[in-house]
Amino acid sequence: MATMDRSTLEQLARQHPAWTLLRARHAPFVASFLYEVYVRPNVRAVPQTDLVEALEDRFYELDEEEDAKALPRPALDYLNEWAASERGWLRKFYPPGTDEPHFDLTPATEKAVHWLAALGERAFVGTESRLLALFDLLQQLSVGSQEDPDARLRELRRQRDAIDEQIERIAAGEVSVLDDTAVRERFQQFQTSARELLADFREVEHNFRLLDRRVREEITLWDGSKGDLLDRIMSDHDLIADSDQGKSFRAFWDFLMSPERQDLFAQHLDTVLELPAVAAMRPDARLRRVHHDWIASGEHTQRTVARLSQQLRRFLDDKAWAENRRILEILSSVEARAIAARDAPPSGTVMEIESPSVSIELPMERKLFAPPLRPVIADVPLRTGDGDVDASDLFGRMAVDRLELAERLRRALQARPQVTLRELVEEHPLRHGLAELIVYLQIGSERDDTVVEEDRVEEIAWVSAEGDTRRARLPRMIFLRESA
Secondary structure (H helix, E strand, O other): OOOOOHHHHHHHHHHOHHHHHHHOOOHHHHHHHHHHHHHOOOOOOEEHHHHHHHHHHHHHOOOOHHHHHHOOOOHHHHHHHHOOOOOOOEEEEOOOOOOOOEEEEOHHHHHHHHHHHOOOOOOOOOOHHHHHHHHHHHHHHHHHOOOOHHHHHHHHHHHHHHHHHHHHHHHOOOOOOOOHHHHHHHHHHHHHHHHHHHHHHHHHHHHHHHHHHHHHHHHHHOOOOHHHHHHHHHHHHHHHHOOHHHHHHHHHHHHHOOHHHHHHHHHHHHHHHOOHHHHHOOOOHHHHHHHHHHHHHHHHHHHHHHHHHHHHHHHHHHHHHHHHHHHHHHHHHHHHHHHHHHHOOOOOOOOOOOOOOOOOOOHHHOOOOOOOOOOOOOOOOOOOOOOOOOOHHHHOOOOOOHHHHHHHHHHHHHHOOEEEHHHHHHHOOOOOOHHHHHHHHHHHHHOOOEEEEEEEEEEEEEEOOOOOEEEEEEEEEEEEOOOO
C-alpha cells in the first residue's frame, strides 16, 4: 500500500497524471472522451487523424455556448497538450513502419477514468460472492502452501466426499440452483474483474516499455565495454521476467493460450449471458468477446518484449561494426608509427620484457603415436539357416511420416499464433512412440521460428504398443507462426 503522508500526497497532487486530470478545468469532458475512445471499446493505439476527427465530433456535439467558447483551439492542439510531459494523460509515439503519430492512454489516466466510473450508484452491493471468493483464496493459500502430504490428502478426501455428496443429491433429484439475486451479484463481480484485468494489461505493458526506454538510454550513453553493458541489460530483463508481475503474466498467458480453455470459457460465457437475470442487466455487448480482448492486450505486451530483443540485436550489430572499424584504425596508426620510427629510431629503452626467456618443449617429451586397435574377427564358416523362420518382422518395420507431422504442425499454427510440443502431442497422440517424438524434435530444430525454453521442463506421455504408459521429460519447445 502506498504511503499516505502529507508530503507524498502533495507530490502526487503536483505530478501524478491521474490527480492532474481530476483537477483539470474540463475534467468531465476529457474523462468522458477518453472513456468512449479507449476504455469502453478496449482500444490501444489510435492514429492521429482518427483521434482528431473523434475529438472534433465531440466539440460539435457541445450544446452549451459557454462550453464551446471554453474550448476554442483546434483538436490537435489539445491532443498534443494532453500528451505533453506536464500532463501525461496520453502517450504519443510512432509505431514501427509508419510515419503517422499514434496516441495511447497511459495507465495512470486509465486508473482515474475507472475510478470515476466506479463513483456511480450501483443497483446493489453484493457481498456474498466476494466473501466466497476471499474464502476460496484463503483456502488455496492454506492448502497450496502445505508441505505435509497427510494434510494435503485429508483436504483432497474432504473435497472428494463433498463432490460425492453433491452427486448423490443430484442423482436423487435434489438440484439446487442460484436465484436471480445470486446470479446478478456474481455476474457483476465477473464484469468488474474482467474490466480490471484489461486495465492491468496496460500497466504491465507500460512497465515493460519503461524497461525498453531505459535500455535504449543506456545503449546511447554507454562508453564502457560491451560485455558489461550486456550483463547489466540482461540482469534488468531477468529481474522483470522473474518478478512477481512477470511470473504472473507468464502464467496467465500460458493459461489463456490453451485452445481447450478458450473454448470452455466461451461456452460458459455464452451460457451465463443467456440467463434471464443476466440479460435483464443489459451487459455490455463487448463482454461476450472479453477473452479475445485479453489476447489482444497480451499480444501488445509480447510485442513490447520483442522490440526490446530487437534493440539488443541491433546494438550487437552496431557495436561489432564499430569495434571492427576501431581495430582497423589502430592497425593503421601502428603502421604509420612504424614507418616514422624506421628513419628516426627512438633513443633509450624502447620496450621492456618482464621475463626474457622462452618456453622450451623437447620433442621427446611428447607422447608417442599409438596405433588404433583393430577388431579381431573370428573366422567362422557360414552355415545354412532353417527355411521355416518367420520373416514377418522384416516387413513390419515402423515408418514415421515426416510430411504428415509437418502438416499437423502447419494446421495447428493456422488456428493460433503459437503451439507447444506438448499441446501438439495432446491433440494428436503419438502412434509410434519415441520415434515420432524424435521426428517432431527434428522438425523444430530445422525451423527458424522455434523457441526452446531450457529452464522449463515439460513431460510428454504416450502409450506404447504393449499398452504401457511411457513418459519423456524435455525442455519446453514452442512452435511460432512466421507472422507472429
